[in-house]
Amino acid sequence: MYEIKYNNKKIEYTLVRLKIKNMYIQIKNEQVIVKAPIKLNEKYINEFVNKKSKWIYENLEKSRKTSKTENIEQQDIYRLSEIVKESVEKYSKILEVKPGKVRIKDIKYAWGSCSSNRNISINMHLAKKPKEVIEYVVLHEMCHLIHMNHSKQFWNLVERNMPKYKEYKKKLKN
DSSP states (O other): OEEEEETTEEEEEEEEEESOSSOEEEEETTEEEEEEETTOOHHHHHHHHHHTHHHHHHHHHHHHHHHHHOOOOHHHHHHHHHHHHHHHHHHHHHHTOOOSOEEEEOOSSOSEEEOTTSOEEEEGGGGGSOHHHHHHHHHHHHHTTTOSSOOHHHHHHHHHHOTTHHHHHHHTTO
């Protein structure tokens, strides 16, 4: 275990040496992991980590806050995955489109996303939301398979398939 200091606070990190070209820092489950090439000089690694101490501290704090506020249990994730699966099947038939992959993951920036590869990601933090809100997010992302934007046509398509979508969209903010 190694350590650095930021604002007189001690931050411990684990150094993992791998067959990689570039060094990077990962914060996972409130743990700081530095992954570095096998032959990289330890002095250089320490300098790199010290330069990134502010970033490490800020992201470690975010990680700690998230894990405290979002205590999502396995049954919640199971419920979410069932609702997502049903909704994808339902809107695949209605919209006559199929996504590539559908994943549930920890997304920091959105409730859902649709990639240009037609893959849909649904935020695991929807697990505590009502079914109709989850279904709205799935429909929203499925509509992106037809309109890869938020144009008037996109919103018309959402509304045609879920007339009360604005009501469910508001619940995402609560």
